[in-house]
Amino acid sequence: MxxxxxxxxxxxxxxxxxxxxxxxxxxxxxxxxxxxxxxxxxxxxxxxxxxxxxxxxxxxxxxxxxxxxxxxxxxxxxxxxxxxxxxxxxxxxxxxxxxxxxxxxxxxxxxxxxxxxxxxxxxxxxxxxxxxxxxxxxxxxxxxxxxxxxxxxxxxxxxxxxxGQVKAGSVLTHPVAYPLSTIEPGIAHGRLLGGNLSMIASTMGTPYEIDAEGVILFIEDINEPLYRIDRLLTHLRLAGTLGKLRGVLVGDVAGVDAAALARLLKQTFEPLRIPVLAGWRSGHCDPNLTLPMGALVKLDAGNKVLVLEQDVVVKR
Known part of the structure; x- marks a missing residue:
């Protein structure tokens, strides 16, 4: 591992x-x-x-x-x-x-x-x-x-x-009805950041591109066929973004065959030797679970667990 x-x-x-x-x-x-x-x-x-x-x-x-x-x-x-x-x-x-x-x-x-x-x-x-x-x-x-x-x-x-009911140390819950898939096992600590893959790619080369150093990248998308998902990921790889990551959490990629997507994710991330967990129900899907962007988390892809490592809200 x-x-x-x-x-x-x-x-x-x-x-x-x-x-x-x-x-x-x-x-x-x-x-x-x-x-x-x-x-x-x-x-x-x-x-x-x-x-x-x-x-x-x-x-x-x-x-x-x-x-x-x-x-x-x-x-x-x-x-x-x-x-x-x-x-x-x-x-x-x-x-x-x-x-x-x-x-x-x-x-x-x-x-x-x-x-x-x-x-x-x-x-x-x-x-x-x-x-x-x-x-x-x-x-x-x-x-x-x-x-x-x-x-x-x-x-x-x-x-x-x-x-504030989800505190530092909490395992983020995920519905058992929607099984998660380990693409690459391993454990990583980092800052969860990302969102829509098309938007992440479109901001590359601008002052607002993702600061990927030490990040656990979250991605999701909709209405993009598999070859376009490939192109977007390849864009991030060629830009050097993927090489800075500590892990990847893949949300819903609506309209793409799950097995074909898993193959693409394996091809993309296996050479980087970082943990990758797929199937998280966040994005253009039902249910759509809330994720804290910028928060420190632990991703345990082998055990299919995402742990919050900081409080993201504080009581007034």
Missing amino acids: TVRPTHTLFPYAPVPALPSEGVIGVIAPAGPASLDTDKAVQWMRARGYSLRVFPGVYENDGYLAGSDEVRLNDLHGAFADTDVAAIICLRGGYGTPRLLDRIDFDLLRANAKPFIGYSDITALHLAIARYAGFVTFHGPLLNADLLGGKQKPTESSFFNMLR
Whole structure:
């Protein structure tokens, strides 16, 4: 069994835990979607929260939810609003990369709080990790996941993580109904970082590319045939990114045959001699489990275990 070196990485800052009551802000930093506000408010109220909907949620600018200025103002406004305890994104789609070079990361760092989303939101996870240095959450979107009737583990994973019920030393739970697959055995310690594979690759060569040194890379994707997944992974290999990793956690890769994907993952990562665990139910899937981006974790691919090695939220 390969045991990767013990990490010497400093932990990214935890964020304030989601209180049992409070305000959850919703923003649309990427694509547009129609929000049933009454349904959303009732859903949150039933769980003890009120909802603050920022203006861009109701806008539509083609494939974008409002202009860049509107979406950027909502992002800044949600972080600056001291009444907002957490921020959840409406949907993915496309749009967040257009904002990256205009974000006030000092403002975000000074008002750090749980920030949740996936898919195109990956660009924000990567940028916040690099320039603000606090933990964010690869987790459900408001429309597609929480209001979309996904299985209960989506909701329980979300609230358990944000409320601080998952602490340092906790084994992250995974539904037994969805078996995990060891691609390469071994144990690695590192910082969990990543998200949508297409978005990770598209930011390469920019100031917002993933800082892969000492990272356990999490990847997921949708609507990409196997050869495109191959191309994206090859891009990261040729860029030198994969050679910096300590391990890999593969989430849902929707639409790709599992056996064919396993072969590609074996071909890609076996020469690197790092542990690789596949089948984690996070991404464009049901259930969609919440993962803490930037957090220190231990990946034991042989025993199919992911352990949180730092607190990711702190009680106020």
